[in-house]
Amino acid sequence: MSLDGAATIDARRGTPAAGARLPPGRAGRLLASRRVRDLGLKVSGVLTVLLALELCSRVGLLSRDWFPPVTDTYAELFRLGMGRPLWVEIGRTLNGWAIGLALATLLAVPFGILLGSSPAAYRMSRVVIEFCRPVPSVALIPLAVLVYGVGLEMKVFLIVFVTFWPILLQVVYGVTDVDPVVRDTARAYGLPAHARFFRITLPSAAPYIATGLRIAAAIALVLAVTAELVVGAPGLGQSIVVAQSNAQLPRMYALIIVTGLVGWVLNMAFQAVERRLLRWHPSQRQEESR
Amino acid sequence: MLEVSNLRKVYGPDPHAAPAVDGLSFAVADQEFVCILGSSGCGKTTMLRCLSGLTPATSGSVVLRGKPVNGPPEDMAFVFQDYSRSLLPWMTVRRNIAFPLRYKGVDRRRAAELTDEALDAVGLAGRGDRYPWQLSGGMQQRVAIARALAYRPGILLMDEPFASVDAQTRSGLEDLLLNVWQRYGITVLFVTHDIDEAVYLADRVLVLRPPANVGHEAVVGLPRPRNQVATKQEPEFGRLRGELYAALDGRPVVA
Numbered sequence: 147m148s149l150d151g152a153a154t155i156d157a158r159r160g161t162p163a164a165g166a167r168l169p170p171g172r173a174g175r176l177l178a179s180r181r182v183r184d185l186g187l188k189v190s191g192v193l194t195v196l197l198a199l200e201l202c203s204r205v206g207l208l209s210r211d212w213f214p215p216v217t218d219t220y221a222e223l224f225r226l227g228m229g230r231p232l233w234v235e236i237g238r239t240l241n242g243w244a245i246g247l248a249l250a251t252l253l254a255v256p257f258g259i260l261l262g263s264s265p266a267a268y269r270m271s272r273v274v275i276e277f278c279r280p281v282p283s284v285a286l287i288p289l290a291v292l293v294y295g296v297g298l299e300m301k302v303f304l305i306v307f308v309t310f311w312p313i314l315l316q317v318v319y320g321v322t323d324v325d326p327v328v329r330d331t332a333r334a335y336g337l338p339a340h341a342r343f344f345r346i347t348l349p350s351a352a353p354y355i356a357t358g359l360r361i362a363a364a365i366a367l368v369l370a371v372t373a374e375l376v377v378g379a380p381g382l383g384q385s386i387v388v389a390q391s392n393a394q395l396p397r398m399y400a401l402i403i404v405t406g407l408v409g410w411v412l413n414m415a416f417q418a419v420e421r422r423l424l425r426w427h428p429s430q431r432q433e434e435s436r
Numbered sequence: 437m438l439e440v441s442n443l444r445k446v447y448g449p450d451p452h453a454a455p456a457v458d459g460l461s462f463a464v465a466d467q468e469f470v471c472i473l474g475s476s477g478c479g480k481t482t483m484l485r486c487l488s489g490l491t492p493a494t495s496g497s498v499v500l501r502g503k504p505v506n507g508p509p510e511d512m513a514f515v516f517q518d519y520s521r522s523l524l525p526w527m528t529v530r531r532n533i534a535f536p537l538r539y540k541g542v543d544r545r546r547a548a549e550l551t552d553e554a555l556d557a558v559g560l561a562g563r564g565d566r567y568p569w570q571l572s573g574g575m576q577q578r579v580a581i582a583r584a585l586a587y588r589p590g591i592l593l594m595d596e597p598f599a600s601v602d603a604q605t606r607s608g609l610e611d612l613l614l615n616v617w618q619r620y621g622i623t624v625l626f627v628t629h630d631i632d633e634a635v636y637l638a639d640r641v642l643v644l645r646p647p648a649n650v651g652h653e654a655v656v657g658l659p660r661p662r663n664q665v666a667t668k669q670e671p672e673f674g675r676l677r678g679e680l681y682a683a684l685d686g687r688p689v690v691a
């Protein structure tokens with residue numbers, strides 16, 4: 147923590163001035179070396195934790211039965227990664243995730259636009275939204291199984307039902323939160339209604355919608371894995387249960403790590419897309435030297 | 437011809453609340469340059485918003501070329517006091533200037549020409565591909581002005597458009613505006629709280645007293661084209677300045 151802080155302050159003080167005076171090649175190298183140092187710090191943090199775990203388990207501080215050495219887990223992870231079955235399971239989980247998220251988006255975005263543009267419609271549906279939104283997702287599993295069985299459809303239903311709400315609310319906020327001066331500008335210059343919607347309302351709602359989607363994507367993954375764990379729908383979650391019941395602990399840990407990695411990669415992907423599409427938004431702006 | 441009669445605007449639902457504009461009447465001839473002077477909070481912005489049809493008036497009427505104004509008229513451009521928020525952050529400077537033209541029926545090539553011309557006029561040629569938030573406040577203000585100029589409006593409403601540029605740029609923009617006004621025969625309503633600026637630019641200066649109504653009117657007889665040095669040295673300039681200063685102060689005007 148403190149190490150990280152020191153690095154940032156140092157970089158802030160050092161680089162801009164240097165960048166102004168030094169030839170571009172030198173400035174670029176400085177920037178690159180800062181990146182390398184940053185990465186080095188991060189990696190060594192992770193390695194320290196892993197090493198500590200490994201030692202605890204080898205020395206017997208943690209029971210070897212429940213906490214196999216980290217190296218075993220990673221060896222298993224590597225073995226799994228080389229084979230096909232792991233990727234099939236990841237594909238199954240992501241399949242439900244993608245279909246559910248896409249359906250929820252297709253439903254929530256138009257509906258949110260409607261509610262956002264019509265105060266009457268919003269007031270009418272407020273109570274329903276406030277009632278449905280906080281229902282704990284897991285409580286719906288029995289119903290989902292009853293209606294849709296234990297396969298893909300059940301997963302998709304859960305994901306759609308739960309992720310619909312955060313997306314919907316973000317769209318409503320986004321559509322209602324257009325800067326009034328921007329709104330007036332569009333009116334003063336005589337933009338017709340459809341142009342006001344596509345050129346003004348949608349772009350200014352886009353950052354809200356993007357945040358809604360990113361949150362929904364994370365929730366959807368949790369739901370997919372939960373459904374697989376609890377109900378036994380095929381996918382990563384089910385594989386974890388199978389590994390556990392066969393007492394293949396390194397495999398179980400390896401699969402848990404895979405689940406974490408999948409979530410991490412998905413989040414990174416969403417952030418990357420946001421950075422590209424919403425370059426103009428204050429949260430994404432980067433100072434450019436030009 | 438723009439005719440404002442007995443305009444009254446009360447904000448909020450209570451009709452007995454203090455009005456922001458009350459009993460405002462005046463007329464502006466086609467191609468006239470009228471400056472509106474008034475102290476802060478006296479209702480200048482509110483008045484412009486009612487004239488432009490952006491805000492409905494509580495009572496009274498605004499008639500532009502024989503038609504009552506209920507919404508923004510077609511060939512009107514508006515430069516907002518809050519210029520930085522009136523630029524769309526997701527569009528480049530060039531697109532910010534060009535996008536209203538599309539809906540006015542200007543084709544793409546002509547829109548690009550008008551944009552380049554306007555950018556050049558406000559001294560921002562070469563900045564067209566940046567985003568507004570990458571520019572300084574004064575530059576953003578000039579982009580907002582360029583957008584209004586490129587639109588080639590019949591009537592141009594400007595709300596303290598030169599408030600945040602340095603003196604040098606400001607004189608440049610004043611001369612640019614006069615030039616464009618004369619060349620294209622625009623009607624201009626220009627709100628400011630700077631007496632010198634009002635006298636330098638206008639055919640006629642209206643002084644608003646809260647709640648915005650015309651407390652004083654001065655016809656500016658200075659010859660055109662005006663010149664930043666020569667015009668400001670004329671005795672008439674000094675006299676008008678004194679007259680308006682007194683009028684703004686609320687003291688009776690001694691001729």
Ligand SMILES: Nc1ncnc2c1ncn2[C@@H]1O[C@H](COP(=O)(O)OP(=O)(O)OP(=O)(O)O)[C@@H](O)[C@H]1O
Binds near residue numbers: 447448475517
């Ligand atoms: N949206 C609003 N709701 C309620 N009151 C408002 C609103 N806008 C302005 N007012 C009030 O109306 C009066 C006139 O405001 P206005 O913005 O028109 O003044 P102004 O002359 O443009 O001032 P400035 O020179 O500071 O821009 C003020 O008393 C202000 O408080």
Ligand SMILES: [Mg+2]
Binds near residue numbers: 480481517595
């Ligand atoms: Mg104002």
